[in-house]
Amino acid sequence: MTIDQATVRKIASLARIAISDAEAAAMEGELNGILGWVEQLGEVDVTGVEPMTAVIPNTLRLRDDVIDADPLTGGGRRDDVLANAPAAMHGFFGVPKVIE
Amino acid sequence: MTEYRIKGETGEWEVVIGLEVHAQITTNAKLFSGAATAFGAEPNTQVSLVDAAMPGMLPVPNRECIRQAVRTGMAIEAQINKYSRFDRKNYFYADLPQGYQISQLYHPIVGEGSITVEADEKAGIPAPKVIGVERIHVEQDAGKLMHDQHPTMSYVDLNRSGVALMEIVSKPDMRSPAEAGAYVRKLRAILRYVGSCDGNMEEGSMRADVNVSVRKPGDEFGTRTETKNVNSVRFVMAVIEGEAKRQVELIESGGTVVQETRLYDPDRNETRSMRSKEDAHDYRYFPDPDLLPLELDDAFLAECRDSLPELPDAKRGRYLALGISPYNADVLTAEVEAARWFDTLLEVGLDTGAKPATAANWVTSELFGALNRMGRDLTDSPVSPAQAAELLGLVADGTISGTIAKAVFEKMLESGDGAGVIVERDGLKQTSDTGAIEAEIAKILTANADKVAQYKGGKEALFGFFVGQTMKAMQGKANPQVVNELLKKALG
Amino acid sequence: MTDLTNLTVAQIRDGHRAGDFSAVEVAEAFSANVAGAKALNAFIVETPDHALAAAKTADADRAAGTLKPLSGVPIGMKDLFCTNGVQTTAASHMLEGFIPRYESTVSQKLWDAGAGMLGKLNLDQFAMGSSNETSYFGNVISPWKRKDGGNAALAPGGSSGGSSTAIAARLCPAATGTDTGGSIRQPAAFTGISGIKPTYGRCSRWGIVAFASSLDQAGPMARDVRDCAIMLENMAGFDPKDATSLDMAVPNWEAALSSDLKGKTVGIPKEYRLEGIDPDIDAMWDAGIAMLKDAGAAVVEISLPHTKYALPAYYIIAPAEASSNLARYDGVRYGLRDLPDGAGLQDMYAATRADGFGPEVKRRIMIGTYVLSAGFYDAYYTQAQKVRTLIARDFEAAFGMCDVILAPTAPSAAFGLGEKMADPLAMYLNDVFAVPASLAGLPAMSVPAALNREGLPLGLQIIGKAFDEQGVLNAGLAIEERAGFTARAEKWW
Numbered sequence A: 001m002t003i004d005q006a007t008v009r010k011i012a013s014l015a016r017i018a019i020s021d022a023e024a025a026a027m028e029g030e031l032n033g034i035l036g037w038v039e040q041l042g043e044v045d046v047t048g049v050e051p052m053t054a055v056i057p058n059t060l061r062l063r064d065d066v067i068d069a070d071p072l073t074g075g076g077r078r079d080d081v082l083a084n085a086p087a088a089m090h091g092f093f094g095v096p097k098v099i100e
Numbered sequence B: 001m002t003e004y005r006i007k008g009e010t011g012e013w014e015v016v017i018g019l020e021v022h023a024q025i026t027t028n029a030k031l032f033s034g035a036a037t038a039f040g041a042e043p044n045t046q047v048s049l050v051d052a053a054m055p056g057m058l059p060v061p062n063r064e065c066i067r068q069a070v071r072t073g074m075a076i077e078a079q080i081n082k083y084s085r086f087d088r089k090n091y092f093y094a095d096l097p098q099g100y101q102i103s104q105l106y107h108p109i110v111g112e113g114s115i116t117v118e119a120d121e122k123a124g125i126p127a128p129k130v131i132g133v134e135r136i137h138v139e140q141d142a143g144k145l146m147h148d149q150h151p152t153m154s155y156v157d158l159n160r161s162g163v164a165l166m167e168i169v170s171k172p173d174m175r176s177p178a179e180a181g182a183y184v185r186k187l188r189a190i191l192r193y194v195g196s197c198d199g200n201m202e203e204g205s206m207r208a209d210v211n212v213s214v215r216k217p218g219d220e221f222g223t224r225t226e227t228k229n230v231n232s233v234r235f236v237m238a239v240i241e242g243e244a245k246r247q248v249e250l251i252e253s254g255g256t257v258v259q260e261t262r263l264y265d266p267d268r269n270e271t272r273s274m275r276s277k278e279d280a281h282d283y284r285y286f287p288d289p290d291l292l293p294l295e296l297d298d299a300f301l302a303e304c305r306d307s308l309p310e311l312p313d314a315k316r317g318r319y320l321a322l323g324i325s326p327y328n329a330d331v332l333t334a335e336v337e338a339a340r341w342f343d344t345l346l347e348v349g350l351d352t353g354a355k356p357a358t359a360a361n362w363v364t365s366e367l368f369g370a371l372n373r374m375g376r377d378l379t380d381s382p383v384s385p386a387q388a389a390e391l392l393g394l395v396a397d398g399t400i401s402g403t404i405a406k407a408v409f410e411k412m413l414e415s416g417d418g419a420g421v422i423v424e425r426d427g428l429k430q431t432s433d434t435g436a437i438e439a440e441i442a443k444i445l446t447a448n449a450d451k452v453a454q455y456k457g458g459k460e461a462l463f464g465f466f467v468g469q470t471m472k473a474m475q476g477k478a479n480p481q482v483v484n485e486l487l488k489k490a491l492g
Numbered sequence C: 001m002t003d004l005t006n007l008t009v010a011q012i013r014d015g016h017r018a019g020d021f022s023a024v025e026v027a028e029a030f031s032a033n034v035a036g037a038k039a040l041n042a043f044i045v046e047t048p049d050h051a052l053a054a055a056k057t058a059d060a061d062r063a064a065g066t067l068k069p070l071s072g073v074p075i076g077m078k079d080l081f082c083t084n085g086v087q088t089t090a091a092s093h094m095l096e097g098f099i100p101r102y103e104s105t106v107s108q109k110l111w112d113a114g115a116g117m118l119g120k121l122n123l124d125q126f127a128m129g130s131s132n133e134t135s136y137f138g139n140v141i142s143p144w145k146r147k148d149g150g151n152a153a154l155a156p157g158g159s160s161g162g163s164s165t166a167i168a169a170r171l172c173p174a175a176t177g178t179d180t181g182g183s184i185r186q187p188a189a190f191t192g193i194s195g196i197k198p199t200y201g202r203c204s205r206w207g208i209v210a211f212a213s214s215l216d217q218a219g220p221m222a223r224d225v226r227d228c229a230i231m232l233e234n235m236a237g238f239d240p241k242d243a244t245s246l247d248m249a250v251p252n253w254e255a256a257l258s259s260d261l262k263g264k265t266v267g268i269p270k271e272y273r274l275e276g277i278d279p280d281i282d283a284m285w286d287a288g289i290a291m292l293k294d295a296g297a298a299v300v301e302i303s304l305p306h307t308k309y310a311l312p313a314y315y316i317i318a319p320a321e322a323s324s325n326l327a328r329y330d331g332v333r334y335g336l337r338d339l340p341d342g343a344g345l346q347d348m349y350a351a352t353r354a355d356g357f358g359p360e361v362k363r364r365i366m367i368g369t370y371v372l373s374a375g376f377y378d379a380y381y382t383q384a385q386k387v388r389t390l391i392a393r394d395f396e397a398a399f400g401m402c403d404v405i406l407a408p409t410a411p412s413a414a415f416g417l418g419e420k421m422a423d424p425l426a427m428y429l430n431d432v433f434a435v436p437a438s439l440a441g442l443p444a445m446s447v448p449a450a451l452n453r454e455g456l457p458l459g460l461q462i463i464g465k466a467f468d469e470q471g472v473l474n475a476g477l478a479i480e481e482r483a484g485f486t487a488r489a490e491k492w493w
């Protein structure tokens, strides 16, 4: 499977990374190199093998339904949440106007 | 058979409908963080570092969300998956801080189940219909964007970000707006019975993605459109009606329906294409590596099952068996509050001798009528089930007549006093004193000799007139049965 | 008085406890070294005040008799750990100026144990790299030089290259690292120090900027095995905020250290004997085998048949997870925002991410996005996760025959800066020995074992069973005692 520049641009768009034509051209070669190399995995017989889900045997723990039980994962800290925002406005995050 | 058909120029079309209902799970805290979920808070005050997707933040699931999803699945007799997983749905949007929504694609927690909608002749549902449910999965809600606060900026509020939702996906089993409406109402009732969602559509606790396609009856499914986030039963029905018509017109004028996401504008009652989400269709789902597989044990499942209340279908069946009319059974089971109130009345009524069917009639006509006038509902009814049972008991044991009961009820509403107290105080007890009744009858027959003659001449309808006059003379307190008997005797 | 910056963590702790010196003296000595080592570019932010405040507390605690396990020990913090009130960048332009209002679980544990912070250590951008050349804040330069008369600047390894350099250059006695596919072990090997990646789930990931969630593990880097044990005891532990955290007690690894390997069996994986590998690496490995025999262990050859596929599987799984983990860097809530004139939301994302991420980060996001995209998911991602299962099974089978596995940490000694940047694949191959244990979530450590003919350090890797950090540390100690590795970089900075 080789990918062309149009595909590179499509992936970049999915990943929301602006790329120039020159970057797309350079990336075409690099990505093909890497993808060509990882494709050797196709050689491996994986019949009946389950994909890895938990690398160390462990089951999902569930937490109790308690508000702000731990301040580190609770709400009520708007200042902290907005502290690093490029555009905090009236308690909101500001973004360029979205037309739906 | 009154099937819903759209009449086009080329013939009749059938509409095929599937619904994806997003129901907010009733919990204190969010699905993966400890932030509160209450409606209407100041912007971004119910946002944790996790919900804002700050670097290094991790999700830990809320047990109650899982429990309520499982209970909901059990309530629609669905398959409960002891093994499920959370997957990431990747896309970029300003209301989605992580850049992905944690959802369940490959292994949802609940599999196939079904919901039965009752027959509703008037709405064009001639017989009960089973609507298949494909799956229920648990996922995060997104935040909220506000577009009208600033000329060039949109504002982002993440209070809803991370709130737990159940997505309840129906099969494409519905064939009319009415069926879809009935399905949403029934689903809402079930959720509210279970307690897994408050069903508050105005606050966004329940929203439907409406999938609509059209076809000539018997053909393959057509291409569907998905109208997002429709937030009332009325709108769901309007979307289907409008979208089916649009599609038929489009096809008949030589166009083709494109699979797309649409948005409903209630003010114009029309849907339009949502271009902003068009290129986002490659969601790159994969298992969330921050979360291990979710495995449910038997004890957990047993608690979920044991804690389920009596559900609408079972309750309706029980009411029918008690001799309650299908109409009243429907009305009384539609809202969980009404059903709970009525169940208490039935329970207390056992002691007072109130009859279930009479009680049901009284609730749906007298009580609901009164509440309507007062602009209140059962949750703040001025009359308790115990007080209602006392009143109905007095009728059942012949202490007062049905007519007097209406007056007593009015006095109960005015004064807040109990029925027994009012009847005693105002001397409203029904009398079976034959002497007093006979004396009044004699007076009435004398005063209306002409009518007596007509009656004897065959105009039997006049019997009711004599009953009315007698009851009036007795100030409504005469036992109607005794009046009937004595009148018959006197009129020979 | 001895130079305090030559002391190990254990020596500082014990000396401070005994009253040989004050914690303030220690903090000041290391801070002076940090300030004098700008040429190494090991730190992105220096925080002498943090270290000093912890030292003052340590001295007061000593007077009050309330010393804590790391009282008086200043350390370096990889700039992937979020630190409350201190800039945290993951060495990216994207997070330049980002000041978290929260503290990662691991760093909080270290402060709770009495440690102080000398600064935030440089790394490969978002921990993606094996040479520290992808940092937005410039390369870290290894303190080591080849004994060839030349003056080539060498890579300190990566991604924890700031940590490795700082320890090797005596800028701090120990530091935190993170290891996704070798990022603790390989830089430790390149700079002649020790480092351990514990079992996946031992250290909480909460508050660590995520690279690849199913692989990321924090661990300590230090000058010797004992210091690694001490540090790890104070970093590890159950954290309810991380759903993958192991709910297990933290053993007293330091107390149970023992280099007596009688009754233990060491496995030597035949697939790790790569053709054409540097003979110095093979020689070091053979010497390591001899050392473990000398410590009483039996040695057996084992087979890890899917070794060859570990690296390609890793370069699907890690980028896939990264492409999703790094989607949150969008210019909305924190970090860089690029808003070209007239740009809409989606343009803002694309511009911000184009500007904020370096080339290697973009490359991996692109690969990850591609392997997860419609039509390719099963062929790439699912296949890689199945191969990962096979790799984990290889280890399981091998551990039926042995207690620990011995192998080289990296296929070469430190290379020169710039030597491998042109070819991403050549760079990736550096982690060929490190990645399998990462994919299987197993504890693994690197200890310095020898110098190569250019006078550069080489490391031996010990891989253990899940949860058996003790076995790994003990085998490491056996090598450390026998290798007698005392070489250090000559100061040129």
Ligand SMILES: [Mg+2]
Pocket (backbone or CB within 6 Å): B020, B209
């Ligand atoms: Mg949908």
Ligand SMILES: [Zn+2]
Pocket (backbone or CB within 6 Å): B022, B139, B167
């Ligand atoms: Zn959904």
